[in-house]
Amino acid sequence: MAKVESFELDHTKVLAPYVRLITVEEGPKGDKISNFDLRLVQPNQDAIPTGGLHTIEHLLASLLRDRMDGVIDCSPFGCRTGFHLITWGEHSTTEVAKALKGSLEAIANDITWADVPGTTIESCGNYKDHSLFSAKEWSKLILSQGISVDPFDRSVLA
Numbered sequence: 748m749a750k751v752e753s754f755e756l757d758h759t760k761v762l763a764p765y766v767r768l769i770t771v772e773e774g775p776k777g778d779k780i781s782n783f784d785l786r787l788v789q790p791n792q793d794a795i796p797t798g799g800l801h802t803i804e805h806l807l808a809s810l811l812r813d814r815m816d817g818v819i820d821c822s823p824f825g826c827r828t829g830f831h832l833i834t835w836g837e838h839s840t841t842e843v844a845k846a847l848k849g850s851l852e853a854i855a856n857d858i859t860w861a862d863v864p865g866t867t868i869e870s871c872g873n874y875k876d877h878s879l880f881s882a883k884e885w886s887k888l889i890l891s892q893g894i895s896v897d898p899f900d901r902s903v904l905a
Contacts, residue, residue, distance in 0.1 A: 750783055752770060756784075758790040760805055761790065761899060762789075763892075765784075765824060765888045765895040766784070766786075767786065767840065767897075768783055768791040769905060770782050774835065775858070778835070780836075781833070781835075781836065781838055782831060783833075783838075783840070783843050784831065786829040788828050788885075790828050793853055794827040794828060795827050796827075796878070798877055799880075799885050800885075801826060801877050802863055802878055802882035803824050803882045804830070805849075805865045806854050808864070809848070809864055810850035810853055810854070811846050813836065815842060817835055818832070818882045819834055820832075833876055842902050842905075848890070852891050855887045858879065860879050
């Protein structure tokens with residue numbers, strides 16, 4: 748089987764919340780795609796409940812695109828500790844962390860239920876499994892800890 752970088756990461760050594768560049772892949776025509784680890788909670792110590800994580804996912808899909816160019820996808824980890832962010836081109840971890848911080852601040856302070864996209868039976872595959880309350884509470888907790896631009900050292904954004 749092919750090795751997957753994320754499964755090679757020692758999850759006991761990282762210090763969440765953080766943004767980590769996993770890889771930059773270059774396509775046959777020179778196009779670059781970056782994959783980031785947006786780790787919101789400490790692996791094997793916490794996990795965001797599915798309703799809150801699902802709502803954060805739907806909100807990040809829009810909020811990150813509002814804050815940075817080239818966002819392709821933001822998908823949750825099955826372990827419920829964070830997200831993969833896939834982008835066109837190369838971005839610094841600081842740029843991504845600032846976009847993530849601004850997005851979480853919006854979730855924590857500004858977003859109402861009317862703002863959450865994709866919450867109907869027509870627009871979501873599991874529309875009953877959302878919790879804006881949980882999304883707000885987890886966003887506040889993550890922000891209170893600060894978002895680091897280094898997975899192994901708490902180099903927290905100001």
